[in-house]
Amino acid sequence: MKLSFPHPMVILLGILALAALSTFVIPSGSFERMLDEESGREIVVPGSYQLTEDRSISLYDALGSVPEGIILGADIIVLILLIGGAFYVIEKTGALQVGIEALVYRFRRSQSLLLVVFSAVFFLGGVSFAMQEEIIAMVPILVLLSRKINYDLRAIISLSLGSSLVGAAFSPINPFGSLLAQQIAELDFGQGFAYRMVFLVLAFVSWTFFHLRLGKSKQNLDEKTEFSPVKISRPHALILLLTGVGMVLMPWGIIQRDWGYNEMSALFFVIGIASGLIGKMGVNGTARAYSQGFSEMIFAGILIGLARSVYLVLEKAQVIDTLIQGLFSPLEVLPSTLATIGIFVSQGLIHGLVPSTSGQAVLTMPLSAPLLDLLGLSRQVAVLTYQYPAGLMDIIIPNNGGMMAVIAAAGVAYDRWIAYVWKSFLLLLGLGLISAILALFWFA
Template sequence: MKFSFPNPMVILLGFLILAALATFLVPSGSFERELDEETGREIVVPGSFQLTEDRNVTLFDTLLSIPEGIILGSDIIVLILLIGGAFYVVEKTGALQVGIEALVYRFRNSQFILLVIFSCFFFLGGASFGMQEEIIAMVPVLVLLAKKINYDLRAIIALSLGSALVGASFSPINPFGSLLAQKIAEVDFSQGFLYRMVFLVLAFFSWTAFHLRWGKIPSVNLEKGEFAPVRISRSHGIILLLTGAGMIIMPWGIIQKDWGYNEMSALFFVIGTACGLISGLGVNGTARAYSQGFSEMIFAGVLIGLARSVYLILEKAQVIDTLIQAMFSPLEALPTAMASVGIFVTQALVHGLVPSTSGQAVLTIPLASPLMDLLTVSRQIAVLSYQYPAGLMDLVIPNNGGMMAVIAAAGVAYNEWIKYIWKSFALLLGIGLISCLLALFWFA
């Protein structure tokens, strides 16, 4: 009997069961927390860990966490449905197909330039506002592009979702990663900014070059006839301009106007509706296209919810703090360089328990910062040793609902994704670790 790799939903349900079982093996415990007025978040008080009464979850609690996780992620799920519906409407108008064909024709003799620009767009999105879930709705675009330029779909996902995650991981200005961690660690944002930028640029070129090199499918040759010039009609041009404007307005709203998921959802609902009406689909045709888009995206939304459920189980049983205390305590006795490596590895493991990068910063930086003080090195090491592995682990951990939703929507099995991505993932982890070790001298 041929082995069939589990569906993403099965994988996440498996993680949910493992999380429930872990509550019987790991004692409950918690740190004291206090409100940080500057960040508006509750942060851990170092040295305050205490064991508490065990809170093992029951079978009923485990089952209940499934709908609770989906409800907890409702704002992101609504975003996925509305943006996904909008992109589906745009696809039904035919503008997307025409736009990609025109783009491929424009760069027919220099596809690498097209892909570098493509990767740079997503990299900057990740670096500036932590783009990830927004990419789920763009999967039809990624699939079309991969077919047109004869690239492995996994490589195109790596140059979009992957670039965004790498950008978020190495960025010195990501508000949900490095900026938050620096505020909690009480270090100056400008300190080492140039140092961080050097490794940000190195990460971009290393990641992009890798997938440009290994993503091309060599066995199929595109015929010259496929590179025929494409005429973009007036209605298609307006639709593409509206869609592009939405992609520009969204990060502007996030950065300048403090937009949340609801504002982004509303923006693309308006854009999708306008595109449907401009194309001639009519009111009913646009509504039908939206409903079809919703049906395509609902599975991705469920995956997001299930990823939240795993964290919810661990949080209910109060075992996350216990696990983190057990991971960080042994590092105090290590030499400086080994402690830095230890924090790097520990933060990578912690991200498997806490899939939110901002949540991980709030939980771990207050523990890592005093450790740096004991070792008489800059707290910037604590920030770097958190932000690199935490961001990069989102490329591979199954309880990152955003990544699982993208590959599921693209029809890429999780094992096939890991098989393709692991070398470039290891490369970027290596660059991050080297940055942390060199920082011991830079910030001395």
């Protein structure tokens, strides 16, 4: 009898159970916090760690963290529901399929160019505003594109979600990662910008062309791809234009107007309703399609909430600070290169506990920056050893709700995703480690 791989919900509930059990083994402890006036966030005080009263999590508290995590993720879940509903309406008008077919026909003789541009768009989304949850609603586009060009769906996910995550990991301007880390480390934004840009370009080229080759090698050659010209009707053209404007407005609003989830949700709510009316679905038809879109996205939202529940359990038990103290303190006596590798690995492990990159920056940068000072090394190394592993771990860790929601919505099992992506993940992780080690000499 062949055993099936666990469902994503089972995986996250299993991690939640392990997190709860770990609180009986790992002692509770905490660092003191203080308000950082520049970032407006609470940061830890180096050297202030101390053990606290045991806060082991009971079964009651562990179960209670499930709805609590979903409630705390309400803003992201609403975003997923409203954007997902909008794309479902757009798909039901037929505009999405027509647009994909027209795009594929336009690039019928240069599919590689199409995929490079496709990857670049998502990569820039990651670089500029760490796009991730927004991609969940775009899964129908990814599935359609995969079918039309007869490409492995996992390759298409890698060239969209994966490209965005890699872009965020290597970005010198990601406000939730590198910029926040540099601010906490009291570094000038311009310092090392050119150095970071070199590795940003190398990351894009390495990741994109790896998956162009791998995806092509996994094409089903028995299936012939047929290309035929497609005429886009006026309503479909208007819907596609409206959708494109929304996709441009979203990063502009985030970067220029400090938009949050509410503003993005409202934008696509309007686009979804307008698309249904333009597509002649009528008021009731649009409402029905939108509600069906909600049902398609609910599971993705639940995965986001469950991922947050894992962190909640560890936070309530006050074991995260203990783990960070245990990972960082032995590095003080190591030579500079080994210490750099140790911090790099530690930050990757910590991201499995703290799936928020901004939360990890606030938690670890006040500790790793002074540690690098003690070793006589540049604080830029502290930023790089946090930024690369924290960002890249989002590609594989199951408590990254965004990634789990995308592959679940696409119908790709977690084990099949890992089996496909692990080589490219290690390739980029190696590139990040090389960058961090070379930085020892570049910023000396």
